[in-house]
Amino acid sequence: MLDFLLICKNNQEYFLNVFPRIYKSLQILEPNFYIYENNSTDNTKNILKHFQKKIPNFFLLLENTTIYNNRYKNICIARNNLLDFYRKVRKDNDN
Helix, strand or coil: EEEEEEEHHHHHHHHHHHHHHHHHHHHCCCCCEEEEEECCCHHHHHHHHHHHHCCCCCEEECHHHHHHHHCCHHHHHHHHHHHHHHHHHHHHHHC
16 A cells, blocks of 8 residues: 655646646555645645545645745644644544
């Protein structure tokens, strides 16, 4: 089993063009995707919601959190939120 944890913001082009090819090539392995989306201003949220409906084992957390003037702090907060989400989903699914 493969688990992919992704933090994303404004990744519309990636999820339209790259992710479908990655998913197709990995589909036989039945991967789990844990996606943390934070404060996107493009169409990323809608694309991810579409994938959530269509792809089994696609777990999505959408948030709008406070943005600090410190990029490192923002990334650390997003990382911690993603890890908390991952642990909760795995626990709820008894994996």
